[in-house]
Amino acid sequence: MGQTLDPRGLIREAYRIEGIDLGQCRSIFLDWALGRDIEATAEVIGQLLQQYEVDHPEHPMTEVLREGSVQATVGAEGRRRGGRRRKG
Secondary structure (H helix, E strand, O other): OHHHHOOOOHHHHHHHOOOOOHHHHHHHHHHHHHOOOHHHHHHHHHHHHHHHOOOOOOOHHHHHHHHHHHHHHHHHHHOOOOOOOOOO
């Protein structure tokens, strides 16, 4: 399961780095997210949270995954369709 969620092991390795900070975790998360299909990202982030959050609730990567989960969900729901013109 972990391989398909994190094929390059970026998230897993972030949890292993001693003293990693929030900014570093955000950078790693961005690298991970850029390699994902945008439509499946919210679901995968949720699965990663289930995998890591219980054992690492205070880890900065857990915070980043929580933020990413909210943003991916809101982004998918609020995505505007169409071109540059506004209606109205």
